[in-house]
Amino acid sequence: MRKIISLILNILIVIFGIIGTFLMFTHKGEGTGLVSSGFSNLKYFTVLSNELCMIVSIIWIILFLQKKKSFVLFKLVAAASVGLTFLIIAAFLAPMYPDLNMYEGGNLWFHLILPITAMIEFVLLETEQRIPFRYTLYSAVFALLYGLFYMINILINGKGVWPSTNDWYGFLNWGWGIGFVIFGAIVLMNWGMACLLRWLNHLVAKISNVYGEEK
Numbered sequence: 001m002r003k004i005i006s007l008i009l010n011i012l013i014v015i016f017g018i019i020g021t022f023l024m025f026t027h028k029g030e031g032t033g034l035v036s037s038g039f040s041n042l043k044y045f046t047v048l049s050n051e052l053c054m055i056v057s058i059i060w061i062i063l064f065l066q067k068k069k070s071f072v073l074f075k076l077v078a079a080a081s082v083g084l085t086f087l088i089i090a091a092f093l094a095p096m097y098p099d100l101n102m103y104e105g106g107n108l109w110f111h112l113i114l115p116i117t118a119m120i121e122f123v124l125l126e127t128e129q130r131i132p133f134r135y136t137l138y139s140a141v142f143a144l145l146y147g148l149f150y151m152i153n154i155l156i157n158g159k160g161v162w163p164s165t166n167d168w169y170g171f172l173n174w175g176w177g178i179g180f181v182i183f184g185a186i187v188l189m190n191w192g193m194a195c196l197l198r199w200l201n202h203l204v205a206k207i208s209n210v211y212g213e214e215k
Helices: 001-023 038-043 046-064 074-096 107-124 134-157 176-214
Strands: none
Touching: 001 038, 001 046, 001 107, 038 046, 046 074, 046 107, 046 134, 074 107, 074 134, 074 176, 107 176, 134 176
16 A cells, blocks of 8 residues: 555656646746746756656656665655755745745745655655665765855855845855855754654554554
């Protein structure tokens, strides 16, 4: 039953990803609501994490249909990344930019619908054994690499002026020191999200085994 549910949820993730990608890449606005136009959307962690999640789901579906083992590590990396996106938008960026609608157009799918679906899918994902703890550390690398790209890009090209700024998230509004603190916190949040999803997955597996034994 968990495998069938996972298949359905992965199909939904792909559908939601296609819808979100279409809306994001056909958006004509520039610098409004954390949405740019065309391929410039790829500068956002939100878009990159959701695209990664969609690609991982496509590969998972192919492996599932071929009855091959799925790569749990990449499922955790993808789920933790979109989970981080969901958390940052809800707890940080939405309150920080109250005049911007963070759940409009493609953002609705990439900030809310797909991340929630992906997190639920991972929690219910059936694995052959308990997910190794080191997988949570690997998951945090995605946010770390993005943070390095973000900072290096500003160092090379300058901060710029809104809306054509290289600090599109505004993390350096309080200076470089605070900016590094924020990105350090984001990497830790990414790791924490991976730990939470791993624990919930184990909890569901444990409950399922108990119910299975009772049955």
